[in-house]
Amino acid sequence: MTIQWFPGHMAKARREVTEKLKLVDIIFELVDARIPYSSRNPMIDEIIQHKPRLVLLNKADMADKEVTREWISYFAEKGIKALAINSQAGEGMKDIVKASHEILKEKFDRLKAKGVKPRAIRAMIVGIPNVGKSTLINRLAKKNIAKTGNTPGVTKSQQWIKVGKELELLDTPGILWPKFEDQEVGKKLAVTGAIKDTLLNLQDLVVFSLKFLEERYPERLKERYKIESVPENVVEMFDHIGELRGSLRAGGIVDYDKVSELVIREIRTEKFGPLTFERPSDIMSAQESTN
Numbered sequence: 001m002t003i004q005w006f007p008g009h010m011a012k013a014r015r016e017v018t019e020k021l022k023l024v025d026i027i028f029e030l031v032d033a034r035i036p037y038s039s040r041n042p043m044i045d046e047i048i049q050h051k052p053r054l055v056l057l058n059k060a061d062m063a064d065k066e067v068t069r070e071w072i073s074y075f076a077e078k079g080i081k082a083l084a085i086n087s088q089a090g091e092g093m094k095d096i097v098k099a100s101h102e103i104l105k106e107k108f109d110r111l112k113a114k115g116v117k118p119r120a121i122r123a124m125i126v127g128i129p130n131v132g133k134s135t136l137i138n139r140l141a142k143k144n145i146a147k148t149g150n151t152p153g154v155t156k157s158q159q160w161i162k163v164g165k166e167l168e169l170l171d172t173p174g175i176l177w178p179k180f181e182d183q184e185v186g187k188k189l190a191v192t193g194a195i196k197d198t199l200l201n202l203q204d205l206v207v208f209s210l211k212f213l214e215e216r217y218p219e220r221l222k223e224r225y226k227i228e229s230v231p232e233n234v235v236e237m238f239d240h241i242g243e244l245r246g247s248l249r250a251g252g253i254v255d256y257d258k259v260s261e262l263v264i265r266e267i268r269t270e271k272f273g274p275l276t277f278e279r280p281s282d283i284m285s286a287q288e289s290t291n
């Protein structure tokens with residue numbers, strides 16, 4: 001099972017983002033708070049060069065708050081300001097404007113000293129598919145403005161969306177692709193719904209998810225599926241869940257496909273509570289081992 005990364009798409013997206021870079025003062029890099037590493041584009045630093053940026057950990061409502069704090073510190077250590085937001089409910093919107101001002105203060109003070117009239121900060125949102133770019137644009141604009149999906153040709157008539165008096169946003173976000181050639185990254189993207197299930201074997205995805213829950217959130221796993229201890233053999237776990245929930249085929253045999261769909265659905269609909277699938281320490285130890 002290999003998940004393909006599409007170099008053609010990537011090159012095009014990269015070109016589009018690069019073209020728009022010169023129009024803006026700051027990049028809002030949107031990532032999924034549940035997978036702040038895996039939902040980043042691997043070449044983002046190279047693409048945006050030295051352009052100031054603000055990392056937005058979106059869908060923070062679905063992520064483990066304690067781990068979100070760890071991620072904010074992780075980015076701070078790299079000199080990058082990061083904020084936890086919930087675009088769906090509109091939480092953290094004011095902080096975005098405030099943080100942008102702080103990040104760009106020196107630049108704007110310099111311009112002011114040269115006699116340039118103060119103007120709104122110009123920003124562009126970039127992020128992987130399904131991370132919440134359109135939802136954020138609509139929230140900031142306070143109306144439904146962002147087109148859903150990718151509309152070719154819109155770059156010709158560049159629109160700016162006013163966010164109060166102080167911020168202007170490009171109406172078309174930059175879509176960048178995640179690195180889903182890496183198996184583990186691919187699984188995290190699939191569990192959180194960033195890539196289609198059909199790209200992966202669902203049972204593999206569930207084995208991965210159950211192992212993850214056992215490791216990081218064992219109490220929630222045991223409580224949800226009413227077990228004292230997690231069986232060592234994952235097949236036993238599938239059998240147990242299937243019997244508990246009646247995911248059976250004719251003859252009373254556990255239907256592993258049904259069990260798989262059930263578990264994934266329960267994770268995505270937050271039946272296990274808010275979950276974060278990676279911590280900064282995971283990433284740092286993975287990087288050390290490849291050095």
Ligand SMILES: Nc1nc2c(ncn2[C@@H]2O[C@H](COP(=O)(O)OP(=O)(O)OP(=O)(O)O)[C@@H](O)[C@H]2O)c(=O)[nH]1
Nearest residue numbers: 058059086087088128129130131132133134135149
């Ligand atoms: N719980 C939660 N859901 C969110 C949040 N932001 C966006 N969503 C949901 O995530 C899904 C994808 O959001 P979109 O705004 O369409 O994502 P996008 O990045 O524009 O996706 P593409 O246009 O496909 O690249 C939608 O179902 C949103 O309602 C958030 O902060 N919290």
Ligand SMILES: [Mg+2]
Nearest residue numbers: 133134148149
């Ligand atoms: Mg969109």
